[in-house]
Amino acid sequence: xxxxxARIGRAHGIKGEVTVEVRTxxxxxxLAPGAVLATDPASAGPLTIATGRVxxxxxxxxxxxxxxxxxxxxxxxxxxxxxxxxxxxxxxEDEYYDHQLIDLDVVTEDGVEVGRITEVxxxxxxxxxxxxxxxxxxxxxxxxxxxxxGIDLEEQRAxxxxxxxxxxxxxxxxxxxxxxxDTTQDTAGDAAKGTVQDTVVDAAQDAAGDAAKGTxxxxxxGES
Numbered sequence: 001x002x003x004x005x006a007r008i009g010r011a012h013g014i015k016g017e018v019t020v021e022v023r024t025x026x027x028x029x030x031l032a033p034g035a036v037l038a039t040d041p042a043s044a045g046p047l048t049i050a051t052g053r054v055x056x057x058x059x060x061x062x063x064x065x066x067x068x069x070x071x072x073x074x075x076x077x078x079x080x081x082x083x084x085x086x087x088x089x090x091x092x093e094d095e096y097y098d099h100q101l102i103d104l105d106v107v108t109e110d111g112v113e114v115g116r117i118t119e120v121x122x123x124x125x126x127x128x129x130x131x132x133x134x135x136x137x138x139x140x141x142x143x144x145x146x147x148x149x150g151i152d153l154e155e156q157r158a159x160x161x162x163x164x165x166x167x168x169x170x171x172x173x174x175x176x177x178x179x180x181x182d183t184t185q186d187t188a189g190d191a192a193k194g195t196v197q198d199t200v201v202d203a204a205q206d207a208a209g210d211a212a213k214g215t216x217x218x219x220x221x222g223e224s
Contacts, residue, residue: 004040005027006020011076016069017051018076027059031049037081102118107160114141118138128141
């Protein structure tokens with residue numbers, strides 16, 4: 001089975017080193033000096049790792065036959081692919097290969113369906129599940145034990161305890177929109193009430209004015 005274990009980034013320095021976006025939990029095994037990796041596109045490889053080191057928190061690799069910056073830059077965005085035994089399991093009890101996690105159903109501890117894992121993204125700080133929801137949208141779920149509370153390979157599912165807002169962000173947006181609409185309606189209602197009150201007051205004032213004019217007229221006729 002072939003697995004993508006890294007993506008080559010930009011060239012580093014002038015001696016053929018490249019930065020690498022690691023996509024495996026075992027870089028010390030998959031990206032060790034001497035490892036021979038297939039590539040995507042295939043025309044760029046296979047590549048044999050000559051040296052590897054960590055610099056400023058990033059893994060730098062140099063490949064056999066690539067000795068200058070131009071050669072390193074030509075490999076940019078190439079995917080590095082390792083061949084592994086599909087029955088092979090990670091050494092750690094709670095560790096998994098990407099191919100074991102992809103296509104797992106994601107559900108909450110209450111049994112609510114969230115979606116299906118389509119990709120595992122390996123970031124410097126943590127791993128993320130990219131989960132496709134039933135409606136086709138995606139949600140990112142950090143692969144940490146506080147959130148992902150169980151992986152059941154036999155049942156083909158991942159159980160999560162999502163914090164507020166992680167998967168129900170659209171409900172929050174709808175709530176905010178409803179609140180805004182309610183506020184707008186209340187404001188419009190108050191404005192309408194104000195208009196009615198102003199009309200009543202104006203009518204009362206006009207009536208009072210007319211009555212005053214009538215009294216003045218009657219008084220004038222009586223004196224004459």
